[in-house]
Amino acid sequence: MSVKLKQRTFNFALSVPLDAADEVETAISDHATWMRETHSYDDSKIQLVHYYVSKAHELVNIADPSQGTTxxxxxxxxxxxxxxxxxxxxxxxxxxxxxxxSFVGTITEFGSVLIANGEVIETL
Known part of the structure; x- marks a missing residue:
């Protein structure tokens, strides 16, 4: 199933100090486990079109990755x-x-952008 215009979203961007990354990844893993238990891509549970979590080390200069990471x-x-x-x-x-x-505490503490009830306004 593809993402369609006007579908609703949660989108959370977290900025986490390196020394707290393991703690945050544990919270994210817990969330993903719960999502698998309660959500699905069919109509057997709470129906999703898409769920994913990504991570990257923050670049010092996004235009010049050779400058390293923060x-x-x-x-x-x-x-x-x-x-x-x-x-x-x-x-x-x-x-x-x-x-x-606990999960809400994690996203509140480290969340730099927290979109709840977002709306898809562009898609391929």
Whole structure:
């Protein structure tokens, strides 16, 4: 299934000091496990179009990678839902996830951009 205009999203960008990266990756791994348990690409669970997490060491100068990296690791957590109701279903299900508050604390502490109820405005 492809991403379509007007579908709803969660998108979180985290900027994490290198010495906290393992802690954040544990929280992300916990979230991904919970997502696999409660979400799917078919209609058997909360229906997603797309879910992925990426990471990269922050570059000193994005136009010149030869200058090396900073002491920050950047993470991008992205969820796209088939229907608007998916966001609400996600939030309701999150309330019963044992690590919900911990994950929210992680994205709040390290989040540089937190988009909830985003709308897809361009896609291929």
């Amino acid at each position: 002491n920050q690791v950047l993470y991008s957590i992205n969820e796209v839902y088939v229907m608007d109701e998916g966001l609400d279903q996600h939030l309701v299900a999150g309330q019963s996830w044992k690590n919900f508050q």
